[in-house]
Amino acid sequence: MGVSGCGKSSVGAACAQALGWPLHEGDTYHAPQSVAKMRAGTPLTDADRAGWLDRLAQLLAPGEGGEGLVLTCSALRRSYRERLRVARPHLGFVYLSLGYEPALARVQARADHFFSPALVANQFATLESPQDEPLVLTLDALRPVQALVLEIAAWTSARTLSPVATPAGDAA
Template identity: 50%
Template sequence: MGVAGTGKTTVGRLLAEALGLPYAEGDAFHPAANVAKMSAGTPLDDADRWPWLDAIGEWMRNRAAPHGGVVAASCLKRSYRDRLRSAAPDAVFVHLTGDRPLVEKRMADRRGHFMPPSLLASQFAVLEPLGADERGIAVDVSGTPEEITERALAALRPPRHQS
């Protein structure tokens, strides 16, 4: 999870590969109307997002079970994460975090994505970081995708007990 430009797709694929789990790109679940709206520079509202989140939740419930899976999706609000948790109660969120200048630069450098950099401000405005009672971790996105993935894997691994 995270705002656009944090590397959700790249890191998500790397995490799925490292964990031996199926991967799904959250953007692929958007209906055409959502993509057209964002391409035109208009932020989605909650009514636009509910069917999208339900489609992701269905994938999480059916295709990723019983071993899990990795989905790259913004999930900026707690209510969105709650919606996904209603479909997949054991979901663990990896919040990719970064300062705005870094994320803006990454968005400016990428090509062929429907999400324009002009919508980044709206994403930061609605972002609700993980609550203390939510299962998940925050991972800084500075560095290479491989370094980010390693930090995420390290944080996801259960601590080893010394005997």
């Protein structure tokens, strides 16, 4: 999760490969009208995102993805993350934290993407940091992709293998 340009697609794809898990690219589940809005530089509203989050929640339903799956999703507001947590208890979030200037530079440098650079400021205005929420790994998105993948894979393995990674009283 994180603002546009933080590396969700790049890091997510590399993580899925490293973990041997299926990858779902959240961008591909936006409604065509939402993609058109973003292309035109109009920010999405909560209403625009509701159906998108419902579609992503379906991907996260327990039983989907076997051992695990990687889903790339901006998940900017806490309420969006709560929607996804309802779908999959103990869902982990990797928050790729990046400042406005590098995010803007990355989005401007992307030639083949629908997301308008004019929307990057709005991404930061919408973002609610997840850092005080459970099962969140916060990483500096300026680090090299491979270093991020190694840390995410280690965090994921520790959560999967260690019984202390689940809340007390929950045998899952």
